[in-house]
Amino acid sequence: MKKAIAITAAVAITAAMLIMHSRSPFGKSNSEFHATPEKEITRIELSQGNERLTLEKSAGVWLINGQTEARRGAVNFIIRILTEAKIKSPVSPEIFKAEITDREAEPVAVKVYEGRKMLKSIMVYKTASNTYGNIMKVKKSTKPFIVHVPGYETNIGPAFNIKPQFWQPHAIFNMLPSEISSIRFENMHDTAASFSIVKKEKTYTLHGNAGQLAGYDPELVIRYVSYFTFIPFESWAFDMPDADRMRLAASSPLYKITVISSEGTRT
Amino acid sequence: MKTENNSQAVDTDKLIGSLGTNTDFFNVRYFDIDPVLKKRPYFFGKYK
Structure with missing residues (x-):
């Protein structure tokens, strides 16, 4: 009889321990x-x-x-x-x-x-x-x-x-040359270095601030346009403090690049 | 960027950019954006 009670107690303790172990203390x-x-x-x-x-x-x-x-x-x-x-x-x-x-x-x-x-x-x-x-x-x-x-x-x-x-994918520009109708590169701190590239009848022409330029290398223009196929960025700056965000939004950028697609979409 | 001792330092390998007038800024590595940061003389073969 004593042996039966001891076995029952041991089983009950083991079961209680198993239940306690499987439960989270927080529910x-x-x-x-x-x-x-x-x-x-x-x-x-x-x-x-x-x-x-x-x-x-x-x-x-x-x-x-x-x-x-x-x-x-x-x-x-x-x-x-x-x-x-x-x-x-x-x-x-x-x-x-x-x-x-x-x-x-x-x-x-x-x-x-x-x-x-x-x-x-x-x-x-x-x-x-x-x-x-x-x-x-x-x-x-x-x-x-x-x-x-x-x-x-x-x-x-x-x-x-x-x-x-x-x-979304981390891409600033993701356009094939065939999809680009013009590119405007504005150097805000050296405006004389700014330029535009315009596609006319499948040919790209280079423009300065006063109109089309002469003597440039067309191969370099084609190569430049091809770079816009994929320009990635590293990460969103969502953790930027609001004060820095406001300061940046109010300041002038170093460069402003505008790409217009064949369908007129601006990036 | 933050350094190990939690002070602020300028990360010269990166730029901050935004799309249009949006104030959702992003971090971009110079290495990635450099191909499209050209000056006009580049197209005249001066910086090939």
Whole structure:
């Protein structure tokens, strides 16, 4: 009889330990920030206030709002966050009030789908108050946490970007010579160095400020036009302080380059 | 750009740009934009 009681007690203790181990101290439904797709995530919806952006995989290609193709690297990064995110630490009500509520920081609501099934819904508050750049909640009424991607100990807040251009390829110019009708290069600090290139009947001509120039090398003009096939930029400066942004917007640029397409579109 | 001791320094390898009158600025490396930053004499074979 004593042996039977001892075995029952041991089984009960083991079961209790297993249950305790599998439970999150914060409640699993309120503290799990990653999605677990059966195969793969196929749609991500981001919304903030009245703005909304959808990334959806269609025929193997990720589209921004169902239209233009998204940068693969940016999509891969947000998918990594959405499938691997773990809690780094809880956030106290005092810190949440100071960093989010008092600053009226509006969250980015994120919904993750596989086909028509919603896998996960989270709220991302971007903040500079921690190195991970975020405080997240599962719902408005649940506890806030700092979330990170194990093995990627850096700021993940900027990945939840609502602006379509963030997801587009990083290209300043992306036009074939056949698509270009004119180029205007303005050197704002040395106006005598400015020039224009105009296409007339499949031939490019070089112009200065006072009209068409003579004696230039047409091969160099053709080569210059070909450079506009792809001029990339490195990254968006979304983290630029507002004061710097205002100062730059009010100042004169070093160069101003305008490319007009055959259809009249200006870049 | 920020340095290791958190002070600000000028990154001479990069420029700031914007498209049109947009104030969404981007960082561009000189290496990438350099091919289209030419002066007029370039087309006369002076800086080939």
